[in-house]
Amino acid sequence: MAESAGPAGGEALLFLTDDQIRKGIEAMFFAYRGFTADPDRILAVQGYGRAHHRAIHFINRSPGTTVNNLLAILGVTKQSLNRVLRTLIEDGLVRSEVGTRDRRERNLYLTEDGAALERELSTAQRDRMRAAFRQAGPEAVAGFRRVLEAMMDGEMRRHYMRFREAEP
Amino acid sequence: MAESAGPAGGEALLFLTDDQIRKGIEAMFFAYRGFTADPDRILAVQGYGRAHHRAIHFINRSPGTTVNNLLAILGVTKQSLNRVLRTLIEDGLVRSEVGTRDRRERNLYLTEDGAALERELSTAQRDRMRAAFRQAGPEAVAGFRRVLEAMMDGEMRRHYMRFREAEP
DNA sequence: CAATTTATGTCAGCCTTGTTGACATTCCAA
DNA sequence: TTGGAATGTCAACAAGGCTGACATAAATTG
Known part of the structure; x- marks a missing residue:
């Protein structure tokens, strides 16, 4: 549905296919354990x-x-x-x-x-x-954090950001 | 502790400091909600x-x-x-x-x-x-998946991989 | 000062979802 | 054929969410 696959306007956006997203969901589930x-x-x-x-x-x-x-x-x-x-x-x-x-x-x-x-x-x-x-390596880690931050609810992102900057 | 910070052997490894890892842990917590x-x-x-x-x-x-x-x-x-x-x-x-x-x-x-x-x-x-x-963009997504896969328990990774390849 | 709001704690009771123990059914191998 | 293993079901209990009601103390407001 939506923008399932295929070139769109010049960009491929292959990472936004339902199948790619499904893998992300299952990765999140199994990794959290x-x-x-x-x-x-x-x-x-x-x-x-x-x-x-x-x-x-x-x-x-x-x-x-x-x-x-x-x-x-x-x-x-x-x-x-x-x-x-x-x-x-x-x-x-x-x-x-x-x-x-x-x-x-x-x-x-x-x-x-x-x-x-x-x-x-x-x-x-x-x-x-x-x-x-x-x-995974440093670039993967940067991407990991970027995706997680984009996944948070606004309220939770606020809390996260406060802690993110604070040094212990 | 361990390899907390600072250059080690020539590589910086700044992404492996306790502080970076702590951010990863909190990102995981807030994102899962x-x-x-x-x-x-x-x-x-x-x-x-x-x-x-x-x-x-x-x-x-x-x-x-x-x-x-x-x-x-x-x-x-x-x-x-x-x-x-x-x-x-x-x-x-x-x-x-x-x-x-x-x-x-x-x-x-x-x-x-x-x-x-x-x-x-x-x-x-x-x-x-x-x-x-x-x-987050395609590179971030690839990194996201790579880190999550490395975080799974062996048993769970096995299940994940079986689903990962299977097309619906 | 009196009244209200805020921060916290507590009791009672409910639901989901994890656990263990006991048990029935079915299969398979000695 | 019989005993053990595998599979699934039922019962009972605990952790940790939830709501609602209420108490207390302190701060704030009129």
Whole structure:
């Protein structure tokens, strides 16, 4: 349909055929399992899931972030996030401090233990990503990022861009 | 750590710094939400979820496939898949036929209604992917695919490759 | 100051989708 | 022919989404 195939106006656009796009969709599906496989294995040991990983990742990226901010980034409800945060706080991986500027807010930090788990998780995930990057080469990596950025919803792209520029 | 940054042996390898890799990880996270957003909206209307989408997608890709085969592709337990298949069969979207060669097997097909939903879902997903591809350009798309393929687990890569070559 | 809004937390209950365990059916090979 | 392996189904449970209702505390506004 649409602009399925064939030359159009002088450009070939062969990379926009339904078949090429289908391959992109399936690549995305199968690759995402690899992307989460290593952290999933680590998390399963201590009885955590991907939701815990996401919270830990973004608290590490923005120490002192508020619950509301985390909510927007993760795109879940506060009830859902709260369940995860509560277990992380109870288990001593996350510390929640009453905000100084605005005392309704809670500023979230990783504890020593939380930071240790974060390192374990991100090391595993980075190792795989690094291997994939090395295998594919720098130009492929640039293209990879360009396509992913174009695929994001506007709201998510905003969050991504804020982190993209920030050096840790 | 490892080969964090800086020139190494003559090559720069700047795309392998922890910071570059971290951007790749976050791009993957935020992009995947966009990837599933449109199908999710459609599925929510009829009370289905992503699991239904995955089953429908791969039954459409391999009409007559068996439950066992689908299991290997989706990487879930047979009990989990069975629940999804049962609702799809009850709702008249999937047809299950006793295997002729081996009567323990069930061959799965989409019905007319199932094929209609599959088209609706894949059209929505393809539209977004096509827009991202067009925006990023052909070289970026090639790189995108190369990185994703390098990121897959071996088992998943095998499945991907089988579909990759097959024309519908 | 009183009223309202905002940020957070909590309880209850629902749904999807993952899990394990138990079991029926069918095939195949010893 | 019989026992094991393969295939698929049913039941029950857990994680982690969701909505709705409500409480509390703090900030903001009139």
